[in-house]
Amino acid sequence: MILTPNLIRSVLKAEVISKYDVRIDISKSRFSIDSRTIEKGEIFIAIKGERCDAHTFIESAYLNGASAIITRKHLECPELAIPIIKVDDPVAAMQKLATMLIREYQPIVIGITGSNGKTTSKEFTAALLRNYGETHCNAGNLNSLIGLPLSVLNTDFPCKFLVLEMGMLHHGDIDLLNRIALPKVTIITNIGSAHIKFLGSQEAIALEKAKIFQNGCPVVLNPNAPYSDLLIERAKESNSTILSFGEGKDCDIKLLDYSNSRVSIEIYGARYTYQFPNYGLHFVYDSLAAIGVAKALELDITNELLENTFSTFQPSKGRGEHHNFSIDGKKITVIDDTYNANYESISALIKYVQSTYSDMRVITIIGSIGDMGERAEEFYRKLAERVGSLESLILIGTDKISILKESLANSVALYADVDELINNFYRDHPLTQDTVIAIKGSRFMNLEKFVQHIIAKADQLLPLESIS
DSSP states (O other): OEEOHHHHHHHHOOEEEOSSOOOEETTTOOEESOTTTOOTTOEEEOOBOSSOBGGGGHHHHHHTTOSEEEEETTOOOOOOSSOEEEESOHHHHHHHHHHHHHHHHOOEEEEEEOSSOHHHHHHHHHHHHTTTSOEEEOSTTOOSTTHHHHHHHTSOSSOSEEEEEOOOSSTTHHHHHHHHHOOSEEEEOOOOOTTHHHHSSHHHHHHHHGGGGGGOOOEEEOTTSTTHHHHHHHHHHTTOOEEEEESSTTOSEEEEEEETTEEEEEETTEEEEEEOOSSOHHHHHHHHHHHHHHHHTTOOOOHHHHHHHHTTOOOOTTSSEEEEEEETTEEEEEEEEOSOOOHHHHHHHHHHHHHHSTTSEEEEEEEOOOSOGGGHHHHHHHHHHHHTTOSEEEEEOSSTTHHHHHHOSSOEEEESSHHHHHHHHHHHSOOOSOEEEEEEOOGGGOTHHHHHHHHHTOSEEOOGGGOO
C-alpha cells in the first residue's frame, strides 16, 4: 500500500516537507517510536510521552538511519534529507494507518483480551494458526493504543491470520482497538482485578472487555470463570457465537485430564491428547482458548498438530520462565514471573508451586501490586488468605503489602525494594538445600533484577528436567 503526498495530505490531514517525491510502501516499511533503537530505513514516529517528547530526538533518529519522520504540526524541525510528515496527533496517525492496512489486506484478525493470560494465549493462537497459513501477531506485549497500531504497521502484509492482543487501562480503550482491528474471532481469557484503579470494579472491567464483541464475531471464553454470565449475556446481545473451554461438563473444548505432562481434551465428543510441559494449569487453559479459535474458524484439528504446536512450549521472559542451576552444589529452580502481577495471577502461581513442588523447599517472593487504587487493602487481605500456608514468604514493597506480614502468623520477611532483597537474601535465606524460588510482582518493582542477580551466582546451568 503506497502512501503518496496527496494520499498523506488527504488521509492524515498532514503537511509534507520533502525535497523529493514521497512514496512510502507502508505494507513493507518498518516503524519505530524509539530513536535509540531505530534501524536504517525505518520510519520514526515522534510521540509526546509522559516523560519526554520524542520530537526532540528527530535529528538523532535521522542520524541513526530513519527514512522518514512523522511528528506534530506547528513544531520547528531541522532541515533533513528525508521526508517530514507533520500531523495533528502522531498516535492518531498511527491508528489511522493501521486501520487502513487491515482494511486493505483483510487478514483474519483474532482479538484477545482479558486480565491475565493475554500474551500466552496470543502466542499459542499464533503458533496454532501457523499450521494453516501465514500468521503474524503483536511483538511482546505491544497491546495498547500505541502498541497495537505499531504492531500492525510492522506486520508484513499480506498474511492470512493476524493475532492481536488488546490491552486496556481506561474506558474506551477496547472500543478504539476493536475499530482498528475488526476481529473475526475473539478470546476473553478471564476477568480479574488488573488495573482496577482505573475502572473501579471487576464488573466495570468485564463490561469494558465485552466491547470486543461489538462486531458480532465468534467469542471463545471460559464459562466457569468469574463474570462469565455477564460476558455471555453481552456476547448474545451482539449475536456472537460462543465457544466455551474449561473443565465444565458442557464446555465445547473440555479438559479431561492434565497429568504427567499430557493434556487430554474433548471437542464436540471427539477426544484428543497432546504433550504439554508442566508449567501450570493456567497455561493449559490458554492452549484451550487457542484451540477454540481454530474450531471457530472451522479448521481441522489432529493429535499430531496439537502435539507439534504445544509440546515444546516454554514460558516467555518474565511470565513463568523457569531457570535451573546449581549454587554451591545445591540445585536451584527460579520461576521468573516478574513481568507483572495482580491478585489472580499471584494466586495461580501459588497454586502451581504448591501442587508441583510440595516435597521441596519453596521460597515465594511477592512484590507490590500496582493499579489497585482504593481497593489495595481489600485485595491484599484476600491475598493473605492464599499465602498463609506458604513455607517461606518474602514481601517486597513499601505500600500496603505490609498487610500480608501483619496478617500471617508464620515468619515473613519484608524488604523495601529489590536492592534491599539482593543485599540481604543470602544472609537471611541461605541456600543450604535444593530450593525452588518463585518470584512475582508488578512491573514497577523491577524484580527481574533479583532473577538476574541470582542466576549470575550459578556454578552451573542445569536442564529443566533435573529438578521438578
